[in-house]
Amino acid sequence: MxxxxxxxxxxxxxxxxxxxxxxxxxxxxxxxxxxxDTPPLEAIRTIFWDPVFGEFAFYYRGQLLVKAGPLILIAIGLSLGFRAGIWNIGAEGQYIMGAICGAAVGLAFYPMEARWMIFPLMVLAGGLGGWAWAMIPAVLKVRFGTNEILVSLMLVYVAEAFLASVSQGLLKNPEGMGFPGSRNLQQYPSAANHELIAGTGMHWGVVAALIAVIFAYVLLARHLQGFNIRLTGEAPRAARFAGVQPARIIVFCLGTAGALAGMAGLFEVAGPAGQITIDFNSGYGFTAIIVAFLGRLHPVGILLAGLLMALTYIGGEAAQSTLGLPGASIQLLQxxxxxxxxxxxxxxxxxxxxxxxxxx
Amino acid sequence: MDLSAINPILLIASLMVSATPILLAAIGEMVTEKAGVLNLGVEGMMITGAVVGFAVGVNSGSPLLGFVGAALASALLSLSFGLLTQYLLSNQVATGLGLTLVGLGLSALIGKPYEGIKSPTLGDIHLPLLSDIPVIGPILFQHDIMVYLSIALVAAVWAVLKYTRIGLVLRAVGENHDAAHALGYKVIRIRLLAIMFGGACAGLGGAYLSLVRVPQWTEGMTAGAGWIALAIVVFASWKPWRVLVGAYLFGGVTVLQLNLQAAGLKVPVEYLSMSPYLITILVLVIISARGFHGAPASLGRSFHASS
Known part of the structure; x- marks a missing residue:
């Protein structure tokens, strides 16, 4: 053979x-x-079937979009880089920094009431925060040829330390009785990322994810920049002969991935998570790598893969509570x-x- | 802040302990990369080694058995990476990331019952006479066996790569796998062995963390040590003795940072704990600005006999 x-x-x-x-x-x-010692068929049914079709599906279905939104948003950004052979694996750090920057803007305006201005500004700040964090490996790679895999990953640990610092210091809730963590953005109407249609789990982050899917599709299928990205990944030499500048592709791919991850962080912290705490991030930045590959680096594939991966999160939680399955087994499954x-x-x-x- | 609370002799002695996990992992990864394989799963193999080593150590009461178990388990885990990248020709970067994710999940699953337990300790070996030398004695000659073993391993890797036929073949496979294949060397088999050696070393490094350095099991306890080991290989330009220097430099930064925390430096703890990662980035930038020297020419490329 x-x-x-x-x-x-x-x-x-x-x-x-x-x-x-x-x-x-x-x-x-x-x-x-x-x-x-868990009945295998029952466990698999609980994880992959029940959240969508089971008895309590009406509750779980809403959760599906809540979890899939950030995964898809991050994975779309990552997929652009992966296609060009640029390995940004520090999306978790960009996600954290986006959340911190966005939340900081929101908290700076507290308790002003001006949703039309504050929430868009927060989204912008979130995107900028993630973008800036991703620019560090991008600039170092362009300027010095430093390996972006290691730099972007190291920056995750730096971002986590920074998160620990601000949640106990700069952004700490002054009325929080000394507990670490910021004010709850969910209770601040001008900054909250509420559910748009009750019961569906649809929030602005999911909307952004869907828009990102469409934009990525158009970019890759119809736009010259998308063609250049694919060319750089599949035939780097040909790309250089065709006049594609690798530096521009690096900055574009890492920047887009960072901005999307940063926005995902903001939507999460202003919505489902509610506040900046030392462990509000739930590893979406790493799971999104799996989503990007599972979706074959194709926007539509990523949409489906994001939903499937969200299913394993939700089903995994259900299996934890009903069957006593250890949480780590879901991580291993992913x-x-x-x-x-x-x-x-x-x-x-x-x-x-x-x-x-x-x-x- | 009270700098006099920092004892320089103890500082340097604990530097060697703190550098040993990274040194073990880095020297293993260096051999893997010398054979032309980029395994980004060091973090996953390390943490698997940490949990298996701890579990075996606790259950058998023998830390040494723990190290053996850790090396075997991580070598087995790295074999899955080997099969995927060598036989199924999957992308090495993606597969390495996958290995890390699998390792993190697997270790959390195995480690659940072992949280909050203390492990049996590995006694320090006081080398007779040598350990009584003032200053140098406590720094160099009062460590546990794994510290000496890690240094011996660096020497062995250096000697094998430089002076033996096996080392030559390994380097040939890493530099130009097509030429090595044409000469009749079994590229895939050699690479698999190199991958498993890297895995075993990463496992030893992880077990050193959970059995000696900390000594306890907590989820995600490697905290990027595997990635730092990868960075040290680049820093060392794929040379064994420079791996040792890199690991000890890094160990020094970590220990100094911990000592400054304990001495009450007026910088928040979180910013001090960023320092090892920031310094790794800084070092990578300096190294890459100088240009990569010594990277095996076939590093990261899949080998398929027909192409």
Missing amino acids: RLEKRPQPSRLWTAVTPVLAVLLTMLVGGIMFALL GMLLFFLLATDVFTNYRIRIGQGARA
Whole structure:
């Protein structure tokens, strides 16, 4: 048995591998659940089926968009970079810094009532905060050729330390009885990111995610910049001969990813999380990497992958409370999903030949 | 602030302890990269080593068995990375990230029952005579066995890479896998072994954290140590002794920062704890501004015999 490189990646397998990876994850996950003394079929049903179709689905369905929104928003930004071979894995840090900057703007206006001005300013500040944080690895890469993987990741730990500092200092609620954490933005009407349609979980972050999906689709399919991004990733030399400047692509991809992650952070902190606390961030920046790959770096794929990953979060929480499944097993399940996806991807790029077939 | 509270001898001695986990992980990763494989999963392998080492150490009562268990577990985990990147030809960057995510989840799952337990301790070995030398004795010759072992490992890696046939073949595979293949070397098999060596070393480093340095298990306790190990390999220009220097420099920063916290420096704790990461970035910038020297030419490229 041997592998033969396909002249072009198979379109069929590109679509099939995510499904195959999900099935494999369910299978191996089931074995893992059985080892943890949880009935495997019931656990898988609780995680993947019940949140959408089960008895209490009316409650869970709303949660689906709440979790999927930030994941999709971040993953769309990351996918642009991944396509160009720019590995921004510090989205978690950009998400935190966006949330801090956006929340700081909102809190600066407290208790003024002017939603038409304050909330848009917060979104802008969130985006700028994330953008600025992503510009650090971008500028260092352009100017000095520093590896963006390590720099962007190191900045996550810096951002986490900064978050710990502001939640106990600068942004601490002055009326909070000394507890760490900022004022609750949910209780400040001019700054809150409320549910737009009751019961659906739709908030401004989800709207932004949908807009980002459309923009990314148009950019990649119809715009020269999108073509340049794809060219840089698939044939860097050809891109340079065609006059594409790598520096511009780096700054554009990292900047967009940072801005989107920053906005996602703001929408989260002004909405579902409500306040800046030392651990308001829930690792969306890292899970979004899985979402981007699972969605095949394609905007529509990312939309679907974001919903699926949100499902594992919600189903995972349900399985924790009803079946007593450890929370970490869901994290492992998500990691496995990425692993199986990368493993089955061999079918997309290679053909399997059995025996000594004629070489193409 | 009271700087006199910082004892320079103790500071340098604890520097070696604090540098050992990163040193172990970095020297393993260096060998992997010398074979042309970029494994970004060091953090995941380290934390798996930390939890398995701790669990085995607690259950058997022997920290040494813990280290063995950690090395085996992490080597096994790295084998999954090896199979994916070498046989299924997956992207090394993405697979390495996946390995880290899997490792973090796996370790949290295994570690749940072990939170808040103390581990059996590894005794310090006072080398006779040498440890009685004033100043140098307490700094260099009163450590536990793993500190000495990590330095011996650096020396061994250096000697093997420089003077033996195995080292030459390993470097050949990393520099030009097509040429190595044409000469009849088993590129994939050599790379798999290098990956597993890297995994075992990362596991030892993780176990050192949970069994000696802290010594306790807490979720996510590696806190980026694996990533810093990756940065140190770049810093060291893929040279074993420079890995040692890099790890000790980094260990020095960490220890100094902790000592300054304890001495009550008028800088908030959070800003001090940023310093190791900021210094890593700074070092990376300086190194890259100078240009990358010594990176294996085939680093990160997949090998497929037909292409």
